[in-house]
Amino acid sequence: MSDRVFAIFQESYRCLRPRADMPELTVEFYPFTNVHSNIRLRDGKLHVRLSDLLEGAPDRVLRALAHILLAKMYRKPIEREHSLHYRRYVSSRLIAEKAHLLRQARGRKFIESAQGRFYNLESIFEDLNARFFGGLLARPRLTWSRSHARHRLGHYDPAHNAIVVSRIFDDPRVPRYVVEYILYHEMLHLKHAVKLRGSRRCVHTPEFLAEEKLFPSLAKAREFLKRL
Ligand SMILES: [Zn+2]
Structure with missing residues (x-):
């Protein structure tokens, strides 16, 4: 030090x-x-x-x-x-x-985009960043998934510093707070992430869960996801 x-x-x-x-x-x-x-x-x-x-x-x-x-x-x-x-x-x-070089060194190019048909993940990210993280999170790559995967709502990929959200949520029938909740959850993974050498673990420590509870529409969002 x-x-x-x-x-x-x-x-x-x-x-x-x-x-x-x-x-x-x-x-x-x-x-x-x-x-x-x-x-x-x-x-x-x-x-x-x-x-x-x-x-x-x-x-x-x-x-x-x-x-x-x-x-x-x-x-x-x-x-x-x-x-x-x-x-x-x-x-x-x-x-x-x-930061760009660091990511490049880890290979793989993303062709996907943060701009969906209805929601833009970048603007939602910046909004959440300001509201819940004091603007401190550096924006990772953000992208809608290529497929309409249902089993995985979203995930943070530390090796490529990317958050991927399932494309099924890029839909006008999905309320914005649901997309926000999914992204917020992955932003907590980003915040708590360390280099995991490509492994994709989804670790929810008590600290993580306590922070997740700070999301105001948590119950509503979970209810929506359950009905999906
Ligand atoms: Zn998780």
């Missing part, structure tokens, strides 16, 4: 919680499949994992990210300026290119 990054997180913690004790803290760069970062509190210790794509990021960007992660952890408001700095950097050409 670099001292510079460690110091930035300590400072940021101090700013956010001036009177609280400084917890034990670890910060490491981690080979996520995209520009993703997370923070966990376990036994009073803070563990931060940052995407290794951010390894050379300027202090300003790391300070912004430290603020965002810690504010989320302690349920404080995220300062607009920080979230702007961070997002601007992540969507900058250099980072976008690096």
